[in-house]
Amino acid sequence: MQIVTGRGGTGMIQVKEFVDTDNSYAEHKANQFLAGLKEEQVVNICYGSVVKSTPSRTESQRSTILIVYRTNG
16 A cells, blocks of 8 residues: 655655565565665654454454555655
């Protein structure tokens, strides 16, 4: 998911969302994405988690990481 939220002097500000799924973790995907950015491109990183219950009464935690970054351009 990318949302254009404004323009800066060195490119547009965008938000990239990473969500835990059954076969991938938000942290791993976010770190892969961050490895491709320069430090000065990163504006903010936000983290949140929620515990989900299933009909069989088991619980699992799902995490979401938002990376706010500046594009080159």
